[in-house]
Amino acid sequence: MKNILLLLPPRRGWGWLLGLVLLLAGAAPAWAQYPTSTTPNPLGAGTGLNAPPIVRPDTSTVRKLSKKEKRSQAAADSAKRTERLFGLHLTRPEKAGILALVPGTGQIYNHKYWKLPLVYGMVGGLGYWVSYQVRYYGYYKFANNLRPTSTKTVAQQINDAKDYEISDKDGVRTALAAAVAANPNVTLNGLIFYRRNLDLSILISGLGFGLQILDAVVDAHLHDFDVSDNLSLNWQPVLLPVPGQLVPAPGLGLTLRTK
Template sequence: MNELKKPSIFLFLILLFFWAGGIQSVTAQETSHQNKTTKTTTHRKKKKKPLPRDPKKATLMALVPGLGQIYNHKYWKLPIVYTGFGVIGYFVVTNTQYYQDFKDAYNCKVTDPDCKNPLAEKYSEETLKYIRDYYRRNMQLSYIIGGAWYLLQLIDANVDAHLSHWNVSDDLSLDISPVYHPVPVRNQPAWQGICLRLKF
């Protein structure tokens, strides 16, 4: 049962990480839409543009987990980053402890016929070997997932810094107009179509 919970918790954290980012962007869009509808044409407030962030600096700061998110002013991501590291750290410590316990019990059972280890007395040699290998695999997987989580928060800080340069203007519009082009070749019909112009 515990085997199924471990990957599920990590997957849940990753989905929470990206879901929260989507909620923030939707909330920002709703807020900007509400602001646009309440503004009058005679009195407009100037909107402060956030300063663009340096992606290289954000990545260097993200070498210490969470600092890249602080640099990008994405404070809401800090609990997600540190919760992920806390959960992964818990699994690393737990799996390492169980691995050591069952490894010692297996070595005791194999080398000493009068072994007094409680686990060695409780389980057979084959069972001890199976459990030891199980916890070793989980321990290694926890380290791999921890490394992947570390890289993910590095990439997140870098991408956020890159996206801070992306300026979406209020003049974003799409023009749709019909197009008619006569063909200069004799006996050929002219072609018609639709022209789409994106202005930003």
């Protein structure tokens, strides 16, 4: 027994040795939770340290509105629908947008009569541009489909065309026949040119039509906007007294009127 006691460390070192043993014993269960390359994975391949994180489904739910809140929202929405059109309750911007489907009607509804010449001028100009491209595209399409025969050339067939096929107004038929006689590729080049212009004219006309609808809707939104001098919040430059000085300093004064 005496020899065994001599192999043990002195009593003064027992404290740190015991603490080290307890620390290792407490960390062992935690280390056992982490899989290693030599530890078999019960979940199968792809679930070790290099496995992608598992995305859990979102279990949060959106709070449903109570019946009282739904009634309050419905009442607030109904209060805005002060206009009627074809038996329907609409807001003022909605009614202006529907009426603007007929160009100029939305501006009349908003009492912006000074905009009518602009609207009708835009619609008339764009409409004439589209009709011009459609007419000449039809002329060149008809001429491009012609082929020389044993008795008549393409230029002669253009001269013999009827008015609804190629109109002779302003010498269009004669000029086209002369151009084709000089260069047979005129019909194909003209067909491509007027087809491109037709697409462009339709696109710009659609934008112009949408612009006058947008103008009517914006005017209806701003119908009740207060732009008078009697606003709730006014500002004006003022001279503010400075403590300890005789000369006031320039500043900005804000006046808030509660209604």
